[in-house]
Amino acid sequence: MRLKQILVPAVLTLTLPLTAMAEELRLLTWGGYAPEEVVNQFEEETGIEVQVTLSNNEDMISKLRATGGAGFDLVQPSQDRITSAQQEFRIYKPMDLSKVDSALFIDSMLAATxxxxxxxxxxxxxxxxxxxxxxxxxxxxxxxxxDFADLCKPELAGKVSYRLRRPILIGMAFSMGEDPFAAYDDEDAYAAMMAKVEEKLIACKPNVKAYWSGGDELINLVASGEVVAAKGWDAGGWKLQAENPQIRFVAPASGALGWIDTFALPRRGENDEAAYKWINFVMQPEVAAKITQSAGNFTAAKGAEEFVDDKLKASFESSFDQQALDNIKWYPPVPAGLETLEGQILDRVKAAN
Structure with a gap:
């Protein structure tokens, strides 16, 4: 009898902390991709607690590189930023596609990624x-x-904004009649092309009211009237258009630059099962539509557009006719080492007088 009295409390002491520990998904993602409504719904349905950390491509790679792929269970880099980072830093692990419900995805986008x-x-x-x-x-x-190069016209002095990151290099190159993606495999040719872009961007500095670093900053600059032309994401343009019909997102004549943000597994993530549950949950059409409403961009979820409001669909159609859609320049994977060259160019542009 005494033995039971001793053992039962001991068992309780050992098991109580374990039962109190909630399962957790640590998500490193972009703003708008994990809205509170969606997180709450997932937590209620699965019992898995979601910890959301907001980031961007450069920061994701930096965080995972510093930890060898630890600290998060699911991350959302753009598709063109994965293979080179993996080859250089080994920060990801392969996906088990048998655990992903492929029927939820637009087939062509799933195949492309x-x-x-x-x-x-x-x-x-x-x-x-x-x-x-x-x-x-x-x-x-x-x-x-x-087109992108038009941002440098003298009559726009002091009224332009763009983010000083690699998309302005790529977009400016296309608008100058070059094809940067075709030069990805020839570093010397790419460097020569980017030297011309660097010269263009340095000459363009008098036009720049500010180099924006976040979407909210850009929206405020345009909404206030301080900036009348900018390089930006379609979602930001559509948000501004909803407030002021005189502002719109325009697909450049040389082609809009197309990106796909993905789901990827960090190499030392600790809860792959929760990651796959999140992927399959948010790709359900009605849930995906909530993310579109939050982020302002469409998803690769099949049928989700049926649940998006008519105003957003109308904005999309006003920016993209079929020709503009066909002319989108989709980012291919970035070759290892290329971003170092681009970073040096951007640093020189920023430092130039």
Missing amino acids: RRNTSIGDDVYAVPHVWGTTGLIVHDSVADQVK
């Missing part, structure tokens, strides 16, 4: 949110701004 994130027989990502980078233009200058 699989192709662009494969190394050998291993696939490192599946698609989530997609969108484009182009021009956000006020009607007062719409006849002057048709």
